[in-house]
Amino acid sequence: MAAARDFSKPYRVDDGSKFRLKDFDPGDGSGLKSKKHAEKELLGGIERLSELQDKLYAQDRWAILLIFQAMDAAGKDGAIKHVMSGVNPQGCQVYSFKQPSAEELNHDFLWRTSKCVPERGRIGIFNRSYYEEVLVVRVHKELLDNERTPPSLVTKNIWNERFADINSYERYLWRNGVVIRKFFLNLSKEEQKKRFLSRLEEPVKNWKFSASDVAERERWHEYMTAYEEMIQHTATAHAPWYVVPADKKWYSRLVVADAIVSALEDLNLHYPVVSAAKRKELKAARVALEHEGYH
Ligand code: ATP
Ligand code: MG
Numbered sequence: 001m002a003a004a005r006d007f008s009k010p011y012r013v014d015d016g017s018k019f020r021l022k023d024f025d026p027g028d029g030s031g032l033k034s035k036k037h038a039e040k041e042l043l044g045g046i047e048r049l050s051e052l053q054d055k056l057y058a059q060d061r062w063a064i065l066l067i068f069q070a071m072d073a074a075g076k077d078g079a080i081k082h083v084m085s086g087v088n089p090q091g092c093q094v095y096s097f098k099q100p101s102a103e104e105l106n107h108d109f110l111w112r113t114s115k116c117v118p119e120r121g122r123i124g125i126f127n128r129s130y131y132e133e134v135l136v137v138r139v140h141k142e143l144l145d146n147e148r149t150p151p152s153l154v155t156k157n158i159w160n161e162r163f164a165d166i167n168s169y170e171r172y173l174w175r176n177g178v179v180i181r182k183f184f185l186n187l188s189k190e191e192q193k194k195r196f197l198s199r200l201e202e203p204v205k206n207w208k209f210s211a212s213d214v215a216e217r218e219r220w221h222e223y224m225t226a227y228e229e230m231i232q233h234t235a236t237a238h239a240p241w242y243v244v245p246a247d248k249k250w251y252s253r254l255v256v257a258d259a260i261v262s263a264l265e266d267l268n269l270h271y272p273v274v275s276a277a278k279r280k281e282l283k284a285a286r287v288a289l290e291h292e293g294y295h
Pocket of ligand 1: 072073077097098099100127128132133136137143208210
């Protein structure tokens, strides 16, 4: 059978130094003819993911950390739900990071997420993450004051220092067997407007709407600059960013699924080899089971 096409490849950024957001089209669908076509491809990806996750869990060596960042209504929740629909919930942990609590603000900025890094054999998902520090906190500089960092440490280099700290942290995790893949769901401003309007118009979607979402939208340009610089500084070969076209939900889900499959395939996972002693044990158990009731 021919190897399945990897739809995630064109959106992977391993080296941020030349990254420009304008080179990535939020409306891209890479020539896929229809939603139906993408859904078929996605099902294949989900099935493959499920097989690979089983091996990841059995082998119990590597951990996978998937980070999702995006503007509101870009489809983070839906992407997570669909892509992970085939995986065993026991091997998967999802954490959402909202405005930090008082306790969280009393610690360094990596503290709250560090506690949630997945164990070996598991897939961990961060719905928002420590990257909020160089996104919302950068756009709303007053949030930095809430963090109670000693003022002498908050200089004009703060953002470069944050990038450097994030890179060191991710390299540290990688060296400890945590494979990181980061997803920026790249939504256009026009599509966000459409989705906000449907949240206002359709009663079952009303709950998803928050007035603050519109306020953040007014700072779209500042956010895009923050995203661009974030990717420029933190896209690395061991922790790449995927700039996922997000205007077509069915396409973004496919890209995310393929990226995860590709990360797992790179690990060359296999079920643990059964030792001679273990084989003997299995044989004895089988004999005991087969003779059950004959005594
Ligand atoms: P939904 O899709 O349901 O809107 P959400 O992830 O947007 O989910 P919200 O409760 O709407 O969840 O928003 C969480 C908010 O918390 C976001 O605006 C985000 O920017 C903010 N936030 C996350 N981390 C931090 C942080 N470290 N400092 C300040 N604000 C943060
Ligand atoms: Mg929100």
